[in-house]
Amino acid sequence: MNWKHQVGLEIDARRAVLEQMALTIGNNPELGFAEVKAARLLSGVLEEAGFQVTRGIAGLETAFRGVLGQGRPNIALLCEYDALPELGHACGHNLIGTASVGAALGLAPSLEQLGGRITVLGTPAEETGSGKVILVNAGCFADVDAAMMFHPAADNLLMATSNALDAYEFEFTGKAAHAADSPEEGINALDGVIALFNGVNALREHLPDQARIHGIISEGGQAPNVVPAKAAARFYIRAPRRAILNDITAKILKVAEGAALMTGTAVRWHEFELGTDHMLTNQGLALAFGSNMQRLGVEDIEEFAEGMGSSDMGNVSQVVPAIHPYLSIGQGLVAHTPKFARASVSEGGLQAAVLAAKALAYTAVDLLTDPLLLQAIQEEHTRRKESEQL
């Protein structure tokens, strides 16, 4: 039996359903943790196809799990479906959920004969809330053998690095006073924030090349004639590895303490979003996905590139073999722009979602039918986790 051919035909037969799903989610953008309609649509389609669906997993209303089959291997297909404020689906997450559900629908009729289990996980709030971190911490990947998804982009790309990320808010407290009449009575909280930025900028000279630190002043006082009693800043801090990032973040916390000391303010900090870990792309699994792309007629696939952003898929890749390949939905596109949002509901976007569904499903067939491949990717995962700890 040519399982891939069979699975491909099943996906083609459901093309209209998949396109409708991508367009419905794409044209009704919902923000992270509020993707109620999208989660209901995707999980409902799975339920109709015979998947056993649980909604609201890991304490998240818009997370879900759909399971078909039993035993091992257990292959996870991950859905994202959150949008961006103002821009809508400018990261094309409507296509991610569609592709993973599409792959699952294609595999479903053959799964009993293929053996093993398919678990579709609905993972909310990739953009701002790191839903996958919550799912990882809740043990949702405990019996998963491999996790896969695709992401829309300008170009086809198998493996990209992504940075570990910390998100910190610093709140400085001082003392209000009339800025002209009695400035000597005041303690300027904004000075604390400015000292923090200057200290961070001095630190940059001594950081690894690929570190990224970007901050905003989220509160800077109310009026120029009042010494600000409160001021705050938010920073994203990124580095290629979690261990390197921990070191940088610790230094920035020291800078914040120093900024408070030199300005006579008090400072408190907290993580305003969950941090994420760097991506550990499983090469064996990525190459299997790549050869399936070629089988589907895609020739222009770049193998590796450095990515400077961050994703909660990084945390998944730390606990199970995982891939996060990119498929083109239009040349020259830049993510998080209105043009990208239009592409995510265009013919090119829909084609990419169907192509991704097939490549994901073919790769799942590889994992379900080739125990040596499964063993190799798991050994690679263990080996790389061990070497990173040295």
Ligand SMILES: [Zn+2]
């Ligand atoms: Zn994205």
